[in-house]
Amino acid sequence: MNTPTFTRRALFLSAALLSTTTFASPLADRLERPSRLTAKAQFAPLIDVQRVGDQLVMVGAEGHILLRKADGQVEQTRVPVDLLLTAVHFVDDRQGWAVGHDGVVLHSDDGGVTWTRQLDGRVINALMLEWAQGEVERLQAAASVDEQALESARFALDDIGAGAEAGPSRPLLDVWFRNAREGWVVGAYGTLLHTADGGSTWAYVAGLDNPDRLHLNSVMGLDNGDLLVAGEGGRLYRQSAGLWQPTQVLTPASLYKLTQLHDGQVLAMGFGGALLRSRDHGQHWQAITLPSATSLYGAEQLADDSLLLSGQAGLLHSRDLQHFRVLQPRNKAVWLGAATLPDGTLALVGSRGLRLLGREEIKEYLQ
Structure with missing residues (x-):
């Protein structure tokens, strides 16, 4: 498993920036070391922004999380990790989550003023290993052994194990919560996790048709209750009524972002000017x-x-x-x-x- 040198919506970042934000210090240091407060934070790379009430919450390089207050003042908050943060999502004026490299998930319950760590790559590795081992054991114990499925499960176990040996090296690239309890995060190597208790516990989701574990770059829920996940190779995954529908390949280009417009249309966008829209909640798509x-x-x-x-x-x-x-x-x-x-x-x-x-x-x- 190769260590990725990218983030969702941040493929432009230079090797120099990545060397400082991704590889500059040992993995454990970044997860345990608070982000450094600096007056120049608002001029450093920022990856995502969301309006929360009458203020902005922004996340970016070196664990920076910034708040722009209603009076125009920009303040850097104290963050418990020093690594690249890639996405932020608030469900209301108080409850929000941010994700980033090394599988980190941060949570705020006061509108972004303070943050605590809920999850990191070490826990994700353990969850994935538990799933893979369970899948191998389940297939081995079946009355009629599916040799192809068993071989695939063994490969997944070996691959996940090799990745775990490298440490918490699974970047998370997007986050979306339906409410203050239920949410999803997605990331590199097909990582998809779900929580039903506000992030206190997480479960690895293995239901996607993604045997090559292509990177998942964006996740978003729709107003009809469906869930969309977009990623590498133009893949679009849609969950409807709790079931994953057949995978769609919208374009050869990787998709970086999903958004739903006021009129209900859904847009998917990404590499090389890829832009597609759906008028039926992601069932059919038209290139723009x-x-x-x-x-x-x-x-x-x-x-x-x-x-x-x-x-x-x-x-x-x-x-x-x-x-x-x-x-x-x-x-x-x-x-x-x-x-x-x-x-x-x-x-x-x-x-x-x-x-x-x-x-x-x-x-x-x-x-």
Whole structure:
């Protein structure tokens, strides 16, 4: 098993950045060492952002979690780990989770002010080994042995065991919670875990048709109760009524992000300008042609229902998902995500940290 040098929506990160955030210190050190407080945190790479009430919560390199308060002040919170954080998700103004490298899951119950560690790669390794060993034993004990399935299970056990020997080296790349109790995290090598008690305990989910354990980059629940997971090789996995449906291959390109629009449409986006939409909760998909093949990492629907896509070469804006305009704020950067504040200010996060665009500046770009 190779150690990955990527994160969901962060494939752009240079080898230099990865060397400092991923390999700079022993694995145990990163999990046990708190993130360093620095006045420059908001200018370091930020990977994800979510509006929570009237403030922003942002996560990024070296365990940085930042809050932008309603008064405009940006504060760095104390975080118990010093490693790359890749995604954040709040279900309300208080309950939220962040995930990152080394299989870490962090939880906040006060709107992002304080964080505790709920899970890490060591526990994930144990959960996966327990599942794989149980699968081998189950198949061996069957009245009629399925030799092919048994061989696959033995291979999975050996592969998971080899990965566990490397330590907690399973990056988590996305997180989504249905409510304050039930949630999912996804990550490298087909990692998918589920909790039904707010993250106190987790279970490894092995129901996906993903024998090659391709990376899972994005997870999202829909308004009809279905769950979608997207990842490497354009794979789309959909759980409906508790059952996993046949795997769909939407595109040869890897998918990095899922989002649902106000009208119920679902978008999947990713490498090389891959953009697809579904009008029936992920059952069928239509490819959307873009003016450039730039990789896409995030989406934000604005107050007028137009869409802003963030990516490798800047921003794409569209009012109808047919015509797109390429935008690039003056300080050029790779933008990984965006969020709109109550006053109409647009917050962008990416390779150069946080960038705020006021309403007048937004109008200038969108004219």
